[in-house]
Amino acid sequence: MRASGKSRNVTMSDVARHARVSRTAVSFVLAGRSDTSVSPQTRDRILDAVRDLGYRPNAGARALAAQRSGLFGLITEIVTAPFAVDVIKGAQERAWEDRKFLLIASSEDRADMAEAAVEKLLEQRVEGLLYAATWHRAVQVPKAAGEVPTVLVNCFDAEGRFPSVVPDEIGGGRRATERLLAAGHERIGFINLDPGIPAAVGRLEGYRQALTDAGIHPDPDLVISGHATADSGYDAAGRLLDLPDRPTALFCGNDRMAMGAYDAVRERALRIPEDIAIVGFDNQELIAAYLRPALTTVALPFEEMGRTAVSLLGSLIAAGDQGKTDGQPIDTKVTIDCPLLERSSVRP
Amino acid sequence: MRASGKSRNVTMSDVARHARVSRTAVSFVLAGRSDTSVSPQTRDRILDAVRDLGYRPNAGARALAAQRSGLFGLITEIVTAPFAVDVIKGAQERAWEDRKFLLIASSEDRADMAEAAVEKLLEQRVEGLLYAATWHRAVQVPKAAGEVPTVLVNCFDAEGRFPSVVPDEIGGGRRATERLLAAGHERIGFINLDPGIPAAVGRLEGYRQALTDAGIHPDPDLVISGHATADSGYDAAGRLLDLPDRPTALFCGNDRMAMGAYDAVRERALRIPEDIAIVGFDNQELIAAYLRPALTTVALPFEEMGRTAVSLLGSLIAAGDQGKTDGQPIDTKVTIDCPLLERSSVRP
DNA sequence: CTGTTAGCGCTTTCAA
């Protein structure tokens, strides 16, 4: 017989009493510990009692006693971010595998908010912190974050105090370019993001590497910097397409620019991918999947970064528990692959 | 002088000792309680001690003692959802205003996951639960959710056991149609979502109401049902545009269909908004803002729903605390306005 | 106005 609804106040003592054993026994059984054994009989009695009473452990009390909250904190600018979701998803999943719970706090991209978030999270006694940005860049992490193991996601600490997990921009740039080369293109235009940011630097580097490796000398005229918007992509693509010896393929720094490029191509009565092949970057589903033809693009591995970051955080914490914190900053920078998603804007 | 880093083990007793007062005094000062007063002097001494020691309250311990976790749980299919973010954002903000923390768990749109999430959240002793869906519909809420006050967001309980916060679909449909009417259109086509779902039913109803109110008899030929995809919107728009007496405006059930409609319009060498005005629904930024011309659309008030839901949850909890839980299900259905966002696909 | 005193629900060491 199951107990009725409200199991609010059923405590471990209740279970112990009901099963006619000590609280210790209950604790051991529930923790599934093997170091001290309990007879199968009492074990069953206890489990039955748990069920009958509808007992639900009190995580807070457990945390207090065990000095381990089982909580990880994730700070992110959830505000602007269709992206953040995937990081959260990956982190969430990985955390559950470790039976950890993720406390998510929004930094709103404001230093004071981020600081408040860290503070709040620390009050909850999170065992570690994840700090995620919506776009790959250097960030200023609130000082207090140093009090627990912290991993940066899709961003890095300029001072190298924290390990981070970032996308492999260079590899992504290579992959996009190689796909175009494989389709037989040799004059490949590149519409880059605002110069200087890690994504622009890396993708350009990848683009160059791929061309060079293919024995093609990168033509500077085919590289233009834009501003990450559809309009900017439209303009840049227009200029590239109006070149005397125009490219037969366009690698766009992101999907929004690719969206603009589509318009420029269409205006010139050219077809995609027959006349002009296009590859984007970011895999913004809403754009890439719904453009016509659907856009072949390189994906940013947000989910994977979230997963990896939690794994890394777990190791750091474990290392710390064993007293391995030697105080020196762990300047790890884990790089995650950016896979290419085939759709229809490049011919097979 | 600030203490050095690790304030991990600074406890309230430490603060009390340092300030030469009792723990009670510290507790009172930190809780900012007025019922028992503390002399300004001791107050300052305490605050100084807190600062000097780098004391940070232990939320878990506080929860245990006070029997209030200060935690709300939010369950959502974060998986599929560019939308979920906004609900989270609104809820998050509102929760912080009440100094509550949001525990976010993903249901992944699977019943067993949702159940596990509720269970985990209850173990954390959340004071209340929010259950959010990515699209407006009836949902099956895990039974255990009944153990604490629960509010549904963007969905509702078929059995009416839980209060819910949903978008005003009818109002949104009216608003879109009225905008088109205001621009002088009289033959307005409506490309609806899959029939039967609340969004389709409501928006159609709003469309009809607006027309009728304007003295126009809704022409059934101008209403077509699609499937919420760009392709479907493309097809439906094509059929509408090829009608002998074709509409001069299109109200699309969502932005993706509007995206497809754009293509159909373009193919016929018609201009937006000069020849055909278009209004979408959902305000999927990535689509609406980047289409050319940018899409005028009705927004789903996710953020506002999140905020409202948390407010409502707060009241429910407060009511419960005062013993006002009279057991009977509170069949509240709060409806939130869907605002129209002007862009450029309808002439002023 | 301040301090004493019980717990909150659980873990874990140490004896029995």
Place this chain on the structure above:
DNA sequence: TTGAAAGCGCTAACAG
């Protein structure tokens, strides 16, 4: 194999 006991850090009566 099981049980007693001592906290974990904090709140909230209740006395002083």
